[in-house]
Amino acid sequence: MTDTNIKAGWIAVDWGTSNMRAWAMSASGTVLAEARSDQGMGQLSPDAFEPALLAAIGDWIAGPTTVIACGMVGSRQGWIEAPYASVPCTTLPERLVIAPTTHPDLTVHVIPGIKQTQPADVMRGEETQISGFLARNPGWDGVICLPGTHTKWVHISADEVVSFQTFMTGELFDTISKQTVLRHAIAADGWDDAAFAEGLDQSLSRPERLAARLFSLRANSLLNGLSGDAARAQLSGLLIGAELVAAKPYWLGQQIAVIGESRLSTLYIKALASQAVPATQVNAAATTLAGLTAAYKRLKG
Known part of the structure; x- marks a missing residue:
């Protein structure tokens, strides 16, 4: 429910597949209030987006109000399809x-x-997060990693996206841990740093053995008492390690920024550090809002 005492100068919206997040903004770019909703794109028909948005932000509207929205709201299955720009391009x-x-x-x-x-x-x-990062770091060149369900590695030069590559690492982790035989060996939560490092090292040194290493998690659980926490962490290490091998042309010799949820981003920072590659960790929500603000400023000239 929104604060009825807040009246927005404009409204920023990050609308994904599962959730929606909105910010009431002053004309100068100050956050006045925030709202969250579980009405993500994945459960809405095109005619249901406006009611879902108004349910979250309706009390902030007092006269003509501009909303700047990013995310899956602009997909083919979203409110309206916002056609893709082609690389190389600005964000x-x-x-x-x-x-x-x-x-x-x-x-x-x-x-x-x-x-x-x-x-x-x-x-x-992700393009909006990148816009926000570049707005806060003018002239920055390098590679931005955006960990998540579908992790992106993005090459930035001269304020443009030059190229990028997506890895389904997060979705693979979720599917393997919940819908394969490994579900019997992997805990729903919990962690083991040493097991993560072991899995990471195994994939970084022998990525071609990934499929075999995965089944070893089940076997080690049955035969050697591998704990569910350790199996969960080792699975993450195996998958992130395989991703890093494949993404090496992006991160080798580059300046790296990692934008994403704190815990997952930390794992990528550690994985890169194991290869003597320093990386800067960046808050995802802050860069998203900065990107939406940059889009609003450009719209208003």
């Missing part, structure tokens, strides 16, 4: 897409994603 597009609304005081602008033809890849939402 702040020339034109935003306006979603259809019935509320007389509501105008919703959706930020497009970015696509790459060869090798084929897409991002939607």
